[in-house]
Amino acid sequence: MARIKKTMDGNTAAAFASYPFIEVATIYPITPSSPMAESTEAWSVGGLKNLFGDQVRVYELQSEAGAAGAMHGSLNAGALTTTYTASQGLLLMIPNMYKIAGELLPCVINVTARALASHSLSIFGDHQDVYACRQTGFAMLAETNPQEVMDLTPVAYLASLKSRVPFINFFDGFRTSHEIQKIETWDQSQLAKMIDKDALTAFRKRALNPEHPTMRGSHQNDDIYFQNREASNPYYNALPGIVEDYMNQINQKIGTNYQLFNYYGDPEAERVIIAMGSFCDVVEEVVDYLLAKGEKVGLIKVRLYRPFSVEHFLDVLPETTRKIAVMDRTKEPGAIGEPLYLDVVKALYGKSKATIVGGRYGLSSKDTPPASVFAIFDELKKKQPKEQFTVGIVDDVTNLSLPERSDAPDTTPADTISCKFWGIGGDGTVGANKNSIKIIGDNTDMYAQGYFQYDSKKTGGVTISHLRFGKYKIKAPYYVKKADFVACHNPSYIEKGFRIVQDIKPNGTFLVNSQWTDDELSEKLGLSARKYITEHKIHVYAINATDIARRIGMGKRTNTVLQSVFFTLSKIIPQQQAIQLMKAFAYKSYGAKGDAIV
Known part of the structure; x- marks a missing residue:
């Protein structure tokens, strides 16, 4: 099956693949899952139809507990319902999750797996939240990258409907949810063919209806509670086979080899x-x-x-x-x-x-x-x-960490072009780099990957954009350590002693945005950096994008100027083509603010 390639992040992939299967989305925003709900709502308002010919109804509640409660009620009313969440938000859903699973109501909670607050709060990703839900009765399906999110999210919805077992569909917060890749997308008509219509009809018939009243959620004593709790075993025993069957159907359609x-x-x-x-x-x-x-x-x-x-x-x-x-x-x-x-x-x-x-x-x-x-x-x-x-830390308290070689081999495919951009939150660097990835990914035959490293302060904090481009699929979910192109958009980082130059490969390119003269830049870089540049034959370029941006009315936002320089120096695509595409993206991003801003 021929598939259309689009450049998007993991959150967009999850929303794209889930929208066709849902009638109601009950939401409450929490980082890093919010973009899934935002995309769903935007598509609904824009008139996008699901597989049943309707726009998805989106309801924002007052907390994640409310979103889960509304989802529970919506499912009992016979509507295919979903939600999106992470971290403490997922924990607030646990009481309702026990009820949903106990009542065998099919649904999917899409989770951008995130750390839980313990000794401190962290907005970043790991698996603490999903592990905390493994006892609720929800099935749990994991994905590795944005392409797998696109491919396997339908499995969660299809298998849940057929098996009656609800699913947590999860992938790594930020590392997958916000990583941008060029991926292959679904055609809704292909997804529609896989829905079990008998299971869908049975789900509708189980809906609560005052014309056909039934009793649910009753109180049970010790004489029957235990037996009824065990009565769900056949559903869970059958589930691996159902998931495997849907994976095989998808494999047949798109030529993959997904297995349990x-x-x-x-x-x-x-x-x-x-x-x-x-x-x-x-x-x-x-x-x-x-x-x-x-x-x-x-x-x-x-x-x-x-x-x-x-x-x-x-x-x-x-x-x-x-x-x-x-x-x-x-x-x-x-x-x-x-x-x-x-x-x-x-x-x-x-x-x-x-x-x-x-x-x-x-x-x-x-x-x-x-x-x-x-x-x-x-x-x-x-x-x-x-x-x-x-691994990944130095544990000098309990000495559990493994030693890691500083000279570990570079395993990134040889043809991959790696880039690294140092910016400050709010200066437009991240937004410009997201556009650059989409320009290259959607307008060339190259594959693209982008990941954006923030500190928790966001605006005003350090941002490092990690970009990779190549002729083959890129699967490297870790920071760029050695880059062909490095740009420092905020010169104060050089004065503060960040080791920026040392990230560049031999014969690589270093771009500095500053108001310094050449002699001042040389002095600011320091002896160690100058020595590295000389020994590794680094090509150094400097531009005063700050003054240029002010002169043309862009204020402190130097991103467009520096984006132009990146395309000129990197030569990934021809300069004139890049400029025309940048203009198109400017209209897309800022057109609503008027032509003067564009």
Whole structure:
């Protein structure tokens, strides 16, 4: 099936793939899930129709608890209903989630998995929130990147409707939700063919109706409560097969190979990592590198986390496996192991003699680059690897962290052009870079990826944009460490001593926006940076975009000036084509403010 390619982030992909299946969306905004609800509402107001020929009805409640309660009521009334949330917002939905699952009401909660407030608040991503819901009775489906979000979100809706088991459909907050990629999209007509019409009719008939009154939510004593609680077992037993069937239907349509658990690596691997979420793409890159070196390694990607199908898991685990590292993106203080680790231990109990160890990574979106994966595989080489460990940090308190090599190999595909932009929140750098990705992704045959690193202050804080472009699909969900092009849009970062120049590859390009003379710039860079520039033959360019922006009436927003310079210096697309596309995006972004602003 030919699919249209579009450049979008994970949130937009989730909203795009969920909109056709829903009639009602009950929402309450929370970072980083809000764009899903915003897109849904915008499309509804714009007249977009779902698979049933109607516009989705969107209702904003006064809290996430209200959104879950309204969803529960809407489902009982026979409307296909969804919501979007994360973190503490998801926790506020838990009481209603027990009811929805207990009453076998099909629905999907789309979650941009995010850290929970503990010793402090964090708005960034990990799996603490979804793990906290694994006991509610909701099935749980995980995606790795924006393309998988687009491809697999329909599975959650289709399988929920047929099985009557509600779903949490989740992917990593910020790392996937806000990562922009060029992906292939669905045609609604293809999705419509997969809906089980008998299941849909049965769902409608179960709706509460004063003409046909039924009793629900009654009080039960010990004589029957336990038996009725167990009565849902057949539904959960059947669910893995239903999910597998829909994955196979999708595979047949778009040529993919989605399974409940996907194995990647040497079929006779001795060392295997098990994980779910965006980290799997990082592991894949390292597996490819090590396979080329003759090492027997592999990865198991968990897609259907609940119910956990031991049968399907064992089918993909190589019989040659001797060491296993199970990686969890959470921490459960006081537990003998994190959730996925304990699931794997139980799944393999009495069935494998492999050594199983557990690791933690990526809490609060902590970057987990290939160096961390190399450290895990190196640890698995040991006769007695650590039973519990962390990667990506230096733990000098309990000494659980694995040492990571500073000279770890670069596993990014050789043809990939990597770029890094240092800006300040509110200066337009992030917005300009988002436009640049879409300009390149939607107007060339190149693939594009963009990720935007903020600090919690947002406006006024440091922003670093990580962009990659290439001829092949880009799956590198980690920061750019060595770039072909680096731009410093805020010269104060040079004065503050940020190591910006050292991020540039040999013969790379460095662009500085400043009001300094050449001699002043040289002095500000300092001896170490000047030495690096000379030894690595870095091409340095300077522009006073600040004065140019003021002169042409743009105030402090230097983004358009610097975006023009980027296209001129990078030569990714011809300069004149880039300028015309930039003008088109300016009209799209600011047209509502009038021609004078544009």
